[in-house]
Amino acid sequence: MNARDPRYPPEANPPAQPVTITVDGEAVSVPQGSTILDACKAAGKDTPTLCYGDTLTPKNACRVCMVELKGARVLVPSCSRKVQPDMVVMTDTERVRHSRRLVLEMLGSSVDLSTTPRIPEWMARYDACPDRFGEKAGESLRRDIHEPGEHHAGDGSVAATMSQPDKVDNDLYVREYSKCILCYKCVDACGTQWQNSFAIQIAGRGFDSQISTEYAVDLPDSACVYCGNCVEVCPTGALSFKSEYDMRAAGTWDESRQTETTTVCTYCGVGCNLNLHVQDNQIVKVTSPHDHPVSHGNLCIKGRFGFQHVQSRKKGESE
Known part of the structure; x- marks a missing residue:
């Protein structure tokens, strides 16, 4: 091989150079290309995340990992913001705590987080109180299923999405829309980032957005190959093994x-x-x-x- 040939560089993957930033007053060095979240982990900072997946490209959807960056006008998502030399990051200021508290309260007041790992710990850490927003939307909307005229099949609204019953249309895994926070991790795992099956996508726009199969068909009639990679990355339990779902219903899990x-x-x-x-x-x-x-x-x-x-x-x- 001719080392001077531009098609064959002498070192195709040179080692990443370290980048040093400051996290809560402590100097931390991480490889070039790392994110602020990587630096926070290296510094021993326990930063809450929901939509972040260590095998997926960050979507910046949940906004619970926000940190304060010196010189920045707004808080920045630590899961996707790449480190730059001499950055000064603060992870526990009152501004950060207020942001995380509000995100957790809004999520907790709108969806069922009962099977989301570490949620009670985070709620306590940031003094979050979802109840101050009133009755959980999921609880009130679930009742609509049993009230004639309240639930309309085919309605793409958020109310219809959250009030629809759990989808148990196969023997392998279950979909509970009342627990979905629209983090899009399942869509990414099913799409170009891993499986390339494209069985699930985002349907609707804005407040009407929801996770759906093509033309809202039952899962067995979709392009799903039942790899379960969407279940693997789901952070809230909106997607779960049928075995786990049945055991939770029976109180044996x-x-x-x-x-x-x-x-x-x-x-x-x-x-x-x-x-x-x-x-x-x-x-x-x-x-x-x-x-x-x-x-x-x-x-x-x-x-x-x-x-x-x-x-x-x-x-x-x-x-």
């Missing part, structure tokens, strides 16, 4: 009694890693490590949902 074991998927030779979540000697769901160099948290239908045979026993066989 208990994460404190669950163990997690990492293994290698045996369905093919790709080498994807699986995290088996086990409760009472039963696999209740399967996730995948996001830092795995092969799968990056993504799986196919067999790897994510094909675990029933592991716990299938013949009649009379003990556990």
Whole structure:
């Protein structure tokens, strides 16, 4: 190979140069191209995030990770803003706390965050009180389903979206629109960033926006290949395993009694890693490590949902 040929640069991937910024008065060095959120993590700052996904391009949708940047007129999203030398970042000023408190209150007053990890902790940290906005919109709208004339099929409004019943149209995963915060992570995972199935997209505009299949068809009639990568990235539990959904409904879901074991998927030779979540000697769901160099948290239908045979026993066989 001719090293002088521009088609063959001598070093195609030179090491990233470190960039030093200040986070809450502490100097932090991170590789060039890192985000402020990366720097906050390096500094040991626990920055809340919802729409951020470590395997996806940031959408800046939830705005709960906002930080104050010296010299900037407005708060900036730490998940997407790239670091620049000599930046001065503040993560816990009154302005930041007020912004995060308001975002959490608005989310908590409009959607069901009961299955969103760490929400109680964040609500307490920022003294957020969603109840001050009145009755939860999701609770009042759910009642509309049972009132004749109140719910109209095909209505694309936010009210119709949130008041529609949970969609259980397959045996693998469930959609609960009352928990959806429109972070778009499921759309990205299903689209060009990973699966390229394009089974789910944004329907409607503005306040009428909602996550939907093409022409709002049932999931089995859509382009979905049931990889479950949308379930993997959902931050609120709006998408969940059918097994988890049923156990929560029965009151038997208990994460404190669950163990997690990492293994290698045996369905093919790709080498994807699986995290088996086990409760009472039963696999209740399967996730995948996001830092795995092969799968990056993504799986196919067999790897994510094909675990029933592991716990299938013949009649009379003990556990």
